[in-house]
Amino acid sequence: MQSNYNVLIIGGGPGGAMAGKAVVDAGLSCCIIEKRPAIGAPVRCAEGVGHEISELVDLDPKWISSKINGAQLVAPDGQILELNPEMAGNEVGYVLDRKIFDRELVWKAANAGCDVFVKSRASSAIIKNGKVCGAIIETGGKTLEVHADVVIAADGVESKFARWCGIDTTVPVAEIETCVQYLMTNLDIDPGLNSFYLGREVAPEGYVWIFSKGERTANVGIGISGKMCRDGKRPKDYLDAFIAEHLPNGKIIELIVGGVSACKPLECTVADGLIIVGDAARLSDPITGGGIINAMYTGKLAGEVAAECIASGDCSKKALMKYDVAWRDSKMGRGLKRNYQVKEIFIKLKDEKLNSIVNSVNKLDMEIFDTKYLIRELVKYNPWLLKDIGTLRRLLD
Amino acid sequence: MIKVFKMLIIKREVCGYCGACVSVCPEGALELVDAYLTVDPETCIECGICSKICPLGALEVKNAE
Structure with a gap:
């Protein structure tokens, strides 16, 4: 040196x-x-990236565990929202081998x-x-x-x-997502599909993810807010309960832990x-x-x-x-600012309201999907969104 | 009046060495050195924030003997 x-x-x-x-x-x-x-x-890391990674580096197939063609969001009541490539946009990409x-x-x-x-x-x-x-x-x-x-x-x-x-x-306690993930195998999953599970019982102020790592293998993880974390209610407790219910035959071959900040930059x-x-x-x-x-x-x-x-x-x-x-001033910087506001709205939503949102998104015409259309339609079906949350009004402008 | 001294205990066999605790420590008392976690007892104020958010429950504020 x-x-x-x-x-x-x-x-x-x-x-x-x-x-x-x-x-x-x-x-x-x-x-x-x-x-x-x-x-x-x-x-x-959960190892998921959007396709825009190719703007920064020439992708080499040996870095990629799985190509992701779509995603599904599972609401607290079990309703599934399918995000196909046309509408998922940036969310479709790769699961890397870090x-x-x-x-x-x-x-x-x-x-x-x-x-x-x-x-x-x-x-x-x-x-x-x-x-x-x-x-x-x-x-x-x-x-x-x-x-x-x-x-x-x-x-x-x-x-x-x-x-x-x-x-x-210092990251505020309420804005650290405390995370546990298992690399699991022997899973019956679609290798091209990533799944997100929402709900207070599943992952308070966070979500459970299943990110495909190829055939029958996935990163299965959880992040919950530090605010909600305590003895007996730590991310590992929630994840073990999720796996017992949804993936009882899976085998754990790696334990990964970490913290992710969800605060402002x-x-x-x-x-x-x-x-x-x-x-x-x-x-x-x-x-x-x-x-x-x-x-x-x-x-x-x-x-x-x-x-x-x-x-x-x-x-x-x-x-x-x-x-x-x-x-x-970049696309990333503006996205972070917007997503922070959206996060502030979503962490306050009760499960019934999340269910109602997923239900109304499922009614939408996916051919004309864009963010503003999504928010406008959401408000049409869920007028309480505007009443409860002034921030959404600003996002519509 | 008896003053109770507290201290932060790191359960090394539970810790996953992820550093989540380091990011929330308001005093900068924790550090992830290579693959182990250290606490500076001089800087630590035993606030328990790290213990609250630990993904695995590896940190505990205890009364010192």
Whole structure:
């Protein structure tokens, strides 16, 4: 490890890997450090992504566990809402194999010239005159000072680096989705279909998912709000009950746990000499919990903006703000804002109201499906939506 | 008046080392180091938020002996 790089990246997930590739492609030196001994493992993810991932990287079939042609939403009363490809839009995509996918993204960065160190972790930030200038790195029993013009914090939901730089990254209790997932086999499922189960009894303020991993195999998981979690009512308790009822013959071959933030993004995702990306910036989708594509997009953008700012000799917060402004103004940023509002509505809905919504969506003409049409029709059948919730009115404008 | 000292216990055999607790800790007292979880007892205020949200129930605020 050198003692100086143009850019130092904390974390070797999809966000860090995309950032690393963008920095070296711009002709600058870069180092990714990953605290785990392996890239991509252990998995802490349901692995689902929309088809738009292909806008960020050329998809390799060996990263894909399953191609998803459709989804179904199961209401609390058991009614099924089928989302076929024409209407599901972005929700149709792939279930990845993250152990392979994450590793290959880091390989791409490494092959382009980026340094990579595993089982190496940042233990504090180097800050001079209020500017982030690097990190103290613990690796193989040694403690090193690594200096950089820009540090990119891509250290995930358990992020500490931004906090060490004075940024409050605390996720509110009500806005952490606490999750457990099993990789299960011996399941009678349609390999091209992902399923979502809703309801207070199934997953309070969250959902159960079955994401196909190919023939007879799936990620079966649950996320519930931290607010609803307590002894005897933890996500594992709900998931075990769901499996006993719906998938009694399934065999569990892997246990995966994790937290997903469903809060607003950090108020500001840059500081002097620092850019924060992906889950560390609280950029996972507040409704779906999906974060892979958002991390990849912001990682790439962070790498590009860091390279530009280094070339122009100004890595101040003001200069790096270009990154913050760009993602907030992107399709992703606008989507996060909208979905946060929609989430705020949905977590308050009682099961009867969810049933009523699914029932009315099932009556719709799917040929003319779009979001505004959906909301307008929903309100027609469920006028209480407007009375109860002013936010929907704004979404109609 | 007797002051009761509390402390956060990490049940290592239950913990899944996911880091969900780290994200909700208001004091920054928890850290996922490689593949294990640590708590800094000097920083921890024993608020119990991490214990509440843990997916597996691996954290517990206990009265210290």
